[in-house]
Amino acid sequence: MREVRALPVDRLPGDVPFLRWHLAPSRVHGAWRRGAATGVLADRRRGRSLVVLGPADDAAALVAAVLDDAAPALVTLPRGTPDLLQAREPAVGARLVGGDDWDWAWTASAPAAPLAGEEHVAVLDVGALERPGPDAAAVADLLAAASPRSSVQPGDAHARAWFGLRRGDRVVACVAATGDDGGPAPHLASVATHPDLRGRGRGAAVTAGATRHLLREAPAVTLGMYADNDVARRMYTRLGWTWAHRFSSRVVRPAADAAA
Template identity: 35%
Template structure:
């Protein structure tokens, strides 16, 4: 599909075109696993494209309004400039998530603030059982205070919200005195596919295989039940990357997410 063939939507600006279906967007991305497993279908909003780049207004996993941008910097530059000129950006836009390497192109046209670099991965095969899985217990709603204490202590940057969203499956490990030493959750993302979050180990229990056990169990259950499991991780966390790739996670998508600066 070329940028000028007129088959992918109405002309909004000189080179700006709409992409109205998830199937079109997936084809434009070259079959991106992130779009396949993380973006709901049908699309709740049209995407826009210029050349090989596209931008999709969407609800983020934290239930805020964001803009997903994929493509090479030159096309992203033209795309965001055209969207600003055509006034098609959501007026309540709060953040952007941009394919790594194209953030500067977005920043030429939108006022960006702080944020994070992160990576999305997925597993399609169930990992084998690992040591310490026999210590795992199911965590319930009345465990929420203990989970939150552990997250605040050992993983304050997580997006996990214990029992705030439906269909969460929390597992954890307790010490001899009953204190929570590790936890993690599997829940459906906005596209309905399993995503892991809140994989956390108490500082005093790190290096004992508890994070591996939590991740392996949640991943195996998700893959066996649905055929896929996804997760996101901050790019600076090399230990977590080794753990996840060792369990079979791949198809890595590298992103830069930034909040929009407010006047």
């Protein structure tokens, strides 16, 4: 019978892309192994999180065993794990609510040849929350029109840089490079193209331009996207990104609340 066992946080598997590129070891407070699944408890941008990687069957058993002791505010699990927990461990499954399904990818290379329009990609001056830069309002307007679910907005402190394409006084495509969880790879978020200009390669150009810029100093670049965004998935695949993880993130309710 496979058991859940604790892992030293300095001995996490180095061949798991999310652990290698996205999480800073200094933010990891605990780790566990069950079969082929690895779970880590880490301080992430949205709070203390239990991230589990590996097959859903082993992941469900790991979560059921460590959830009370780990006491995370959030869990990020392999796709299908919440449904398994609802079926096999309903008391645990009932505590996982809300959240999103999303996919995680990475790349260590930009397209070999620049894309059409990539030469116009510029670093935007978005500034900070207390002192917005000249591009802040234009980026906010674009995200409101093109990507209202965007996880990063102008003024967010963890956004290291913004890249975009301008058309007159408007920003018509953008992407943020963040340092979400302290790992060695910048993380792309809030990729958006104005609805009136979609299908013309601007999203691909701004993504490729930002990636090429960031890879001058970083070993890799990562991104996350909502699982239902098939158009974006096709674009990133054409650009050479590797899809590594299919996640479901959920908020963890206290056991007393779930039982009520």
